[in-house]
Structure formats: C-alpha cells, structure tokens
Amino acid sequence: MRMRVLLLGAESSLGQALLAQAAAEFIQLEAVERPDQGWQPEMADQLLAGAKPDLVLNLAFYREQFQLGVADTPTLQQQKNFDERLIHGCAANAVTLVMLSSARVFDGDKASSYTEKDEVNPTGSLGRLQAQLEQSLRTQCPRHLILRFGWLLDGAAEAPLARLVAGLQVNAPLELAEEWRGNPTPVGDAARVLLSVLKQLDCAAPLFGTYHYGSSEATTWISFAHCVVQELIGRGTLTGDVAIQPVSFASRPELRGQPQNAALMGRKLLMVFGIKPRSWRSQLPALLDELTG
Known part of the structure; x- marks a missing residue:
C-alpha cells in the first residue's frame, strides 16, 4: 500500500480483524493501541505529527460505540474532545x-432500511454525538469517509453476542425485544469492507462521503x-430449544437510545466501491467459534 495508514484503536476486535486480513495480503498498517490513560485530545496532534x-x-x-453502547456524559465528552481534535488536525x-x-x-421510525439520503434524527x-461528529467531519475535512454500521458483532465477553449467548444458556425463558430490526454484521465482514475501502482509496480514487454497510439480510x-x-x-452447547419471550422494544432499558429499526441499505457502497454484502448466516459458525474459543 502506497499510503501511510495510521490505525487508531488497533487493540479492538475490529482493529485486530483488520490487521489480520491486511497481513494476509502483505499490507502493512501503522497500528496504535489505546493508551493506558485513554485517548486524550493532545494525542491526536502528537500522532499526526509523529506518524505523518x-x-x-x-x-x-470502537469498544464504547459498538460493544458497550456507552452513553455516560464523561465518556461521551472524552470521545468528542479527542475526535474533534483529530478532525481539526487531519x-x-x-x-x-x-x-x-x-x-x-x-x-x-422508518419502515424500510435506511439509506445515506435519509435525514438523521438521533x-x-x-x-447525537455520532451525528455531531459526522457533521463536524463533513464541514472541516473534505477528504473524509464515514462508514455507518448497524449491529457489529464480535466475540468479546462484554459485547451483545456474548450477552445473548449467556442469556440463552440460562435455564429460563429469555426476554428479547420484538421487532428490533437490523443487519447482524460479523466483525470479520466489517474488516473486509474497511480493507477494501482502504485499497481503493490507496489508488487515489476520490470516493469520499458517507456510506452504509450491513451483512445481508436484515x-x-x-x-x-x-x-x-x-x-x-448443533454444537452440543445447548441441549434443547430455548423459550424466547417477545417483549416491547420500549420496555428494554439496555436499548434506550437505539433505533428500533437499525437496518441499513448498502447499495451506495456496492455501486461506488463494488463491495458486495455477505450473508451473516454463512458467517455465524465462525463468529460463534470466536466466542466459544
């Protein structure tokens, strides 16, 4: 790869998946892991000046956004401060x-999958922070690409898939929100998409803008x-079927602030980058392998 690519958050499951896929194609990315003190705003300047x-x-x-869905004020402010500094520096x-x-x-509230043309309304x-950072990036940095995902799934113990499997293994009915829609997207598939995007940007293709991706189908x-x-x-991990009790989406406190319809249409990514969606069903066994070790 001719570009010098700086990967922040290399310790994340998505970062690790991306580095593994890049290494398989002999592509080198400059990887930076989360510092012990967390991502401080001044680090954005230091990283840009040092790595060039x-x-x-x-x-x-990634962990706060996609694994935990952290929404406490101090964490959101820390993310805002760092990302705004990074946007300005870039x-x-x-x-x-x-x-x-x-x-x-x-x-x-939309009945069908969201496209990039749909109005944001978090x-x-x-x-709201993600929408604010998107707008800041568009306004300040012409050379940008925003990639929106819905349900990113990995094997981390604290992430949604692990919590689901743990709930299924309890000998009791499991309450799940009814009509919560989205695209289950294994982290390996997300890494494939990111690597494909990087390779095309490396060819100096001016394909900047906002894109959606979700594994098929919603x-x-x-x-x-x-x-x-x-x-x-089938693996013998469960001995019998599990009773799943549908409950209203609004009754689940852990889903507060999430859209009931999180399904995304990735047609623009397909038309511009030629990146075809993969079925999450075919990737589910490998994803559970990662979870069960």
Missing part, C-alpha cells in the same frame, strides 16, 4: 480521515437469536 500519515482510520472508541494537514458511525443517528446521546434480533440457538444445539 496519509490516512487515519479512527477506531479509537483537515489542517490534508490527511484523509475514515470514521465509523452507526444506525444510532436515525430515529428508527434519539439517544451516543447517536432481520429481527429474535430471528437472529433463533439462528444462534440452532447453531448452539
């Missing part, structure tokens, strides 16, 4: 900045859970 990258891929707050140095966002920027504090969390159950039964 052509492109920065910002996964610094703009000042004509560095391309690739930033992740999510379906949280939408209110979830209902939660994390979604489904409900309950339907996804049933697929997980069948896979676990």
